[in-house]
Amino acid sequence: ETGVTQTPRHLVMGMTNKKSLKCEQHLGHNAMYWYKQSAKKPLELMFVYNFKEQTENNSVPSRFSPECPNSSHLFLHLHTLQPEDSALYLCASSQEPTYEQYFGPGTRLTVT
Amino acid sequence: QKEVEQDPGPLSVPEGAIVSLNCTYSNSAFQYFMWYRQYSRKGPELLMYTYSSGNKEDGRFTAQVDKSSKYISLFIRDSQPSDSATYLCALDWAAGGTSYGKLTFGQGTILTVHP
Numbered sequence: 553e554t555g556v557t558q559t560p561r562h563l564v565m566g567m568t569n570k571k572s573l574k575c576e577q578h579l580g581h582n583a584m585y586w587y588k589q590s591a592k593k594p595l596e597l598m599f600v601y602n603f604k605e606q607t608e609n610n611s612v613p614s615r616f617s618p619e620c621p622n623s624s625h626l627f628l629h630l631h632t633l634q635p636e637d638s639a640l641y642l643c644a645s646s647q648e649p650t651y652e653q654y655f656g657p658g659t660r661l662t663v664t
Numbered sequence: 665q666k667e668v669e670q671d672p673g674p675l676s677v678p679e680g681a682i683v684s685l686n687c688t689y690s691n692s693a694f695q696y697f698m699w700y701r702q703y704s705r706k707g708p709e710l711l712m713y714t715y716s717s718g719n720k721e722d723g724r725f726t727a728q729v730d731k732s733s734k735y736i737s738l739f740i741r742d743s744q745p746s747d748s749a750t751y752l753c754a755l756d757w758a759a760g761g762t763s764y765g766k767l768t769f770g771q772g773t774i775l776t777v778h779p
Contacts, residue, residue, distance in 0.1 A: 556707070583765060594668065595708070595752060595769040608766060642707050649765030651696045651756045655707025 555579040556656035558643050564662045567633060573659045575626040575643030583649045584626040586618060589640040589658070601626065602649050633663045667691055670753055670770025679779050683740040687753035687770045690734065694768070695758035697729045699738045702750045702772065711751075712738070715761070743777045750774050 555578040565571050577584065586598040600608035601620040615637075617629040626643055640660050644653040670687040677683055685699075696715055700708035712727045714720050714736075720727045726739040736755075740747055753770040756763045 585765075592672070592771070594666075594670075594771045595754075595767075597766060597768075600765065644707070646765060649763070651698050651713055651754070651763040651765065651767065652710055653765070653767070655709065657705065657707050 556643060556645055556654050558641075558656040558659050560659060561657065562660045562662075564664060565630070565633065566664055567635070569633075570629070570631040572630065573628040573641055573643075573661075575628075575656055577624055577626075577643075577645040577654070577656075579645060579647075579654060581645040581647050581654070582623050583646045584620060584623070585644040585646075585653060586626065586628055587642040587644065587655075589642055591639075595642070599628075600649060607649065630661075633661075635663050637661065638663045667768050668753060668755060668770040671773055672771050674774040674776060676776045676778060677743055679743060679745060679777055681743050681777070683738075683743050683747070683775060683777075685738040685740075685751050685753075685773050685775070687736050687755075688734055689736070689755055689768075691755075692731070692734065693757055694755040695761075696756040696763045697727070697736045698754040698756070698767070699725075699727060700752040700754055700769075702752060704749075708752055715758075745777050745779055748776045 619627040640658040642658045643656045698713040699711045702708040728737040750772040752772040754767045
């Protein structure tokens with residue numbers, strides 16, 4: 553079992569809703585990541601945080617708003633999403649920004 | 665052109681077969697080459713990594729990197745039903761040998777090993 557948890561595991565939301573995804577890591581890591589995994593597409597890096605500071609925004613639309621209050625917690629705030637935003641959203645962490653990343657199980661998001 | 669190309673399969677093999685999975689990439693700046701394994705309803709987990717070129721072996725798994733051809737491979741010997749999963753290649757930049765942690769993934773290959 554990994555030390556990265558994500559809640560909720562499943563989420564259905566309308567295009568006008570506002571919701572948040574939560575990620576928590578119990579590994580003592582300093583870097584955290586958000587990825588998007590869509591059907592028939594590669595896993596796509598969205599955001600990187602290192603010591604609570606955002607170091608990477610991979611041209612993500614502003615309807616996705618990340619928040620990292622401390623090195624153990626990462627949120628992804630969602631508002632006015634589109635149906636094409638439906639995907640599996642994965643959180644990961646690592647000791648520092650590096651190739652060895654530990655992933656959570658993901659949140660399956662459906663936008664109706 | 666995609667940065668990383670990986671045949672999504674699906675690939676179905678009998679137990680005990682040798683499995684060959686591969687990716688090609690276009691950007692020669694990549695220095696770290698990883699294989700992640702993702703079981704159904706789970707997040708990916710790091711299986712193996714290679715820095716720069718060469719081979720690396722870990723039990724039944726062998727990773728190969730050919731930077732001149734921009735081609736990476738993962739071989740699984742004596743495949744088992746428990747190896748059934750999606751295998752994702754991932755590549756990363758590096759500076760002075762230090763990985764950036766900004767992974768670029770292939771689409772993933774779905775592998776089924778049947779008894």
